[in-house]
Amino acid sequence: MIEIDTMERRKGLTKLKDNIIEVGNQQLKEQIEAEINSMTFTKNFRSPSAEEWYIFLPNYKDPLTGGAAGKTIIHYNLLGTKEMFINTTIIFDDPLLYNSEHHQLVYAIADEIVNRLVGYADTLLAVHCGENSYNAEYKQ
Numbered sequence: 305m306i307e308i309d310t311m312e313r314r315k316g317l318t319k320l321k322d323n324i325i326e327v328g329n330q331q332l333k334e335q336i337e338a339e340i341n342s343m344t345f346t347k348n349f350r351s352p353s354a355e356e357w358y359i360f361l362p363n364y365k366d367p368l369t370g371g372a373a374g375k376t377i378i379h380y381n382l383l384g385t386k387e388m389f390i391n392t393t394i395i396f397d398d399p400l401l402y403n404s405e406h407h408q409l410v411y412a413i414a415d416e417i418v419n420r421l422v423g424y425a426d427t428l429l430a431v432h433c434g435e436n437s438y439n440a441e442y443k444q
Contacts, residue, residue, distance in 0.1 A: 340412065354379045357377075364396075373401070375394075410433050414431045
């Protein structure tokens with residue numbers, strides 16, 4: 305059993321000990337699972353120091369083309385130091401994802417993108433998604 309440190313009932317979230325956030329809405333959990341399980345990628349560009357991937361989601365699309373919901377750009381720092389970070393930028397193009405009520409969905413999708421495309425490397429993440437934009441740091 306997880307010990308609850310503080311309770312925050314904003315936007316259906318329960319904040320738990322160790323900064324773990326549990327989504328309290330079953331419908332939102334199912335929506336997140338559906339998007340993540342159906343998410344696909346296509347590599348658009350590769351160079352010695354960068355990759356660009358298109359992100360396809362079943363319920364979100366680029367409003368102009370009807371194509372990918374967003375893109376991920378992964379830039380590898382090739383300095384060869386132990387203090388190396390991979391810089392990852394995720395840009396979502398579907399304005400439906402910009403609404404603040406989709407924050408947990410955007411966060412979950414971005415986290416899964418990092419897990420699948422970058423893995424366990426130290427990563428500086430920038431997510432561009434309207435009101436749901438944020439920066440994060442992943443460390444081993």
